[in-house]
Amino acid sequence: MSTNKERTALQLRSLVKPSGELEVSLVSVPIPVPAPSEVLVRIEAAPINPSDLGLLFGAADMSTAKVSGTASHPGVTARIPDAAMKAMAGRVGESMPVGNEGAGVVVAAGSSDAAQALMGKTVAVLGGAMYSQYRSIPVDQCILLPAGASPAEGASCFVNPLTALGMVETMRREGHTALVHTAAASNLGQMLNRICLKDHVALVNIVRKQEQQDLLRAMGATYVCNATSATFMQDLTDALVATGATIAFDATGGGKLAGQILTCMEAALNRTAKEYSRYGSTTHKQVYIYGGLDTRPTEYNRNFGMAWGMGGWLLFPFLQKIGPEAVAALKRRVAAELKTTFASHYAKAVSLAEALQLDVIAVYGKRATGEKYLINPNKGST
């Protein structure tokens, strides 16, 4: 890094213009010099999580997407519907880096012992702006990967593993003994299934396709219900009777699914009830919506008594609530079981420039199960 040219690197940015245009582009930014307690990581793998897509494309209508920029600095533009601009108000005019988490090799380190100890090591990192070729980051936001683990293997160390562990932890802390999960064949869902098998927690998996049902069963799942089946409500109620699950985590959010889960929980509780209760079961039934794969409005019939709740669930407030010691324990578990419980699978690894190609966006933008992409910002350059 001796010339000016070498001191800049590519970073992906997302900008909402006051005109209602979204512009996602690659910009050249200076390679940062790590502070004493920081390390400089050459990012080699960063997943495109649903939470990243929200920041990346905002509320833009991606059917209007057009290529822009130059060959070396390609970009994409798209229209944001007027009605959606209100929710974007806070970020208008601000060019925002993207990418919650990633992994790579420490190529420079600050003067502290903790930073120096990571020199040359492969680490997983959390902290935003991971769709960058280089990222300087405090040591305490890194997880040192076990020897032999590649950046791709460690790229999803934080969001999915801590979310899946957070669901089980939330279940326990709120007094439930089994749980329900939707979009259950996702990377996150498979992880949750492995955690529950290992920890002997009963899990009811809800999917939308026969092959997802087969996949989860092959992975040892006992309860897998297909929401598109004619017998879904009956199947789900049976699984809820068998497991006693009274808390669910729903990745879809829209449509009737969250309400159907509450309806079936109530039916399961009433199936074993001994006397008529005019206000329904007194057992609290909870659905946490943690994603928005289904963008339709949420709709439910209130046929599940009065002891129920729906609400948002988000990883970071949860981590704050449980405190640093509990979080550190969860992170240690992730590192220890990285290649087993917390293994992730990706359909493809793309470069920053490839991530901005319309045909590529069309695939990963669908958020479809089994089509998760990884960005390698240094693909071809290392």
Place this chain on the structure above:
Amino acid sequence: MSTNKERTALQLRSLVKPSGELEVSLVSVPIPVPAPSEVLVRIEAAPINPSDLGLLFGAADMSTAKVSGTASHPGVTARIPDAAMKAMAGRVGESMPVGNEGAGVVVAAGSSDAAQALMGKTVAVLGGAMYSQYRSIPVDQCILLPAGASPAEGASCFVNPLTALGMVETMRREGHTALVHTAAASNLGQMLNRICLKDHVALVNIVRKQEQQDLLRAMGATYVCNATSATFMQDLTDALVATGATIAFDATGGGKLAGQILTCMEAALNRTAKEYSRYGSTTHKQVYIYGGLDTRPTEYNRNFGMAWGMGGWLLFPFLQKIGPEAVAALKRRVAAELKTTFASHYAKAVSLAEALQLDVIAVYGKRATGEKYLINPNKGST
């Protein structure tokens, strides 16, 4: 009470038959003899609360109601739609007495001092089966009314007052400082308005009619929004900015109102936010649904970030949660402010037989604001 004839009295019963027929009738039951710690109350006033209507008519289609029974023991029958019979399963074949609360005069008392002390006194009572001419009940389920208070004035001592106080108490215990209430011109809503004025708690009242808006303003309410107004969302957001209310109690349940409240809470929070938060405001926003005046499905757009909750709220679990000492304190306040803060108004007082006339049911069955009825089981007989 020297002859057999005098030892029975009328009681209203609701029965769901296996055939899907609802039968509401008056039956003769023995006048109970109070146990040592009980008093026998001649019930002279019992309100028809929405919670009573649920038990009274169940899921019956009251447009199919027909008169049955005899002149001295009149009744009403109606069809329960097949789809609704599932939820009725627990009560099929069981003739159930109705009426959560009421008030009357103690005409006999058990041997305990506490019971004897109430002899001849006017008391408010909670405990079901209040649509009866006589009710024997433990002393600790009575509130001794202040001297000069009539049974009609004390008839609604429990459900509405404790519900309204419970809302303010829930607001405080969950860390909010102001609240929103829907169907705000109801007896309960007027009570809540008086409590909030007295306790200096900011309250946002949501109503559906101009005259309800006028009524509440005349009663000193500062924030009254009309949900049928074209500027409702703007008006509500303004009121939420002014009050900082982040918790709501919704009596309607169905339709879009609960979601609109969360949307406006989020807009109010973002109006003063300093930077863009991709997951929306981090302040928790809560809507508790405590009634079902609107029987349509509940529908919402998830445009209020991730820090939100919807859920059922019910008086009795709340009272259990706060414990007997806190409940006793609330009851003391109700008795002390019976003719002011907790005054109720009724459109009409009817006898048990009148309560089963189809034209009378048509009025109180609507649950319309300002049309609450009182049953006097001893009307004409005292």
